Amino acid sequence: MNALFSWLADPAHWSGSAGIPARLVEHLWYSVLALALGAVVALPIGALVGHGRRGGFLIVGSANGMRALPELGLLTLLVLLMGIGLLPVTLALAVLAIPPLLAGTYSGVRNVDPGAVDAARGMGMREWQVLFKVELPNALPLILGGLRGAALQVIATAAVAAYVSFGGLGRFLIDGLRTRDYPQMAAGAVLVAVLALVVEGLLALLQRAIVSPGLRGGGRRSPTVTVGRPAPAPANPEPVPVREPAGAEP
């Protein structure tokens, strides 16, 4: 324990291209790229399939299939195919980001009150307006839940970049292991965990800021309101067999 603290307290470990700040930035950079790539793939597909309200089994199937891919094997394969570089690392991590984002977006859109969607269409919204003005804003809590899950997982796993001689906080783990520098390894693990927690906290704040107060179950604005009765269940709630996207997967 003390060795860990003294490793972390050593100023030499806080500067230079192999220092903690530089590795932290690298780590974040891979994570952000992977999340962005994952979002570019998952959000449109999840939104469109959820909007169409059918084909959900494809989403569930492909999300579960991607979850089952062995990350290290995938990364090794990609590096063998493309050589060492940012692209295989980003791709391998994006594969982790896609399932929670896809599931969150799909089930978020799919589970918007059918009455609200019907009313939106019946009042003369075009399909894109139904999606952007009604379905996505109402799906936001689940989409952001998916994003939080994806972020947690990507940040935790981005350490594998070091396995293919790339940067990030994983370097401390790999290098520490090779040189039997256990304090360094422990420091790397702690830094990854702290980073994941900080990002999780920031995303939670973001969620508070951008989700409509009308969608926050507990967040009643004035204490004098009459408590609305919960809308009765829709006539035929089709079960949506998607795993809850919120939270991290092991």
Add this chain to the structure above:
Amino acid sequence: MIEFRGVTKRFPDGTVAVDGLDLTVDAGKVTVFVGPSGCGKTTSLRMINRMIAPTEGTVTVDGRDVMSGDAAELRRGIGYVIQQAGLFPHKTIRDNIATVPLLLGWSRRKARARADELMEVVGLAPEMASRYPAQLSGGQQQRVGVARALAADPPVLLMDEPFSAVDPVVRESLQEELLRLQGELGKTIVFVTHDIDEAVKLGDKVAVFRTGGVLAQYDEPGVLLDRPADGFVDGFVGRDRGYRKLGFLSDELPLVELPTVGVGDPAPEGWSLVVDPDGRPLGWVQGGGSVEEAAVVPGGSLYEVGSGSLRSALDAALSSPSGRGVAVDGDGRVAGALSADDVLRALAASRADEAA
């Protein structure tokens, strides 16, 4: 005016929801579609705003086939209210109501001003404007639904069981309110319900559907109750139809004078009606002596002179503790008394007239 011409709807699974429907909805009137569950009421309604496309036949609104032109454009000109209100949970009440005006390109300020105006029209307190739907009761949500449908002042309003999810007391007040609103606005309203009472109360005309999507009878409520077209309609209209029909008979009833007493006055023997200083009924007292407030028995329902409903006259007579129904004028002051016998005599006279 809305017309169904030979309209059939067959769903891909083979279900025939509406079968050869011919029907004309009069402009400026309330037309109610009523019938048992699954008889095609909702399907018929949704073919008017093209939420469902007919398999055969045409639906026209003001002479234009709804299937021609742009669906979204058509729908913006037709108010639409559904059972669960279908409010947008993420938007405030004001923004919910402003939806169609904003779709039509009104400025945000104008749309919001219109929303505030409509909240008053449907009887919602202004401070609710910035609340969210989850913070409203079911009845309040329905009012918002109606306000939202009225926002762009469409000539046609489609309402699919709008009041069936609220309790009977709230439902009754929403019905009254709709009739009041309709008196002012004169919209062409198509209203779906499975409640025959609601149908005869609200409808200028009532279309009774039978299972399989066939129109069984289309008539004014009085005619429907009096002369059901067949056994199905008879059964659907129900056992109470003779009694319900009283609501549509209007004959001036002969009132007898009703002596009244005030609180503190000496009362004669038997039942006496107690009134407040303005002449409005407070209740009944029995027996002589000075009238004490605590001894006043609540009266029955009141019959408003000129309302022309034998049903409410009969109810006033039957619900009064003294057996004499209290008739009041438009200001709520006692106008006289009537008995159940008077009402029944008027009924007999009215039927004799009709038969003649």
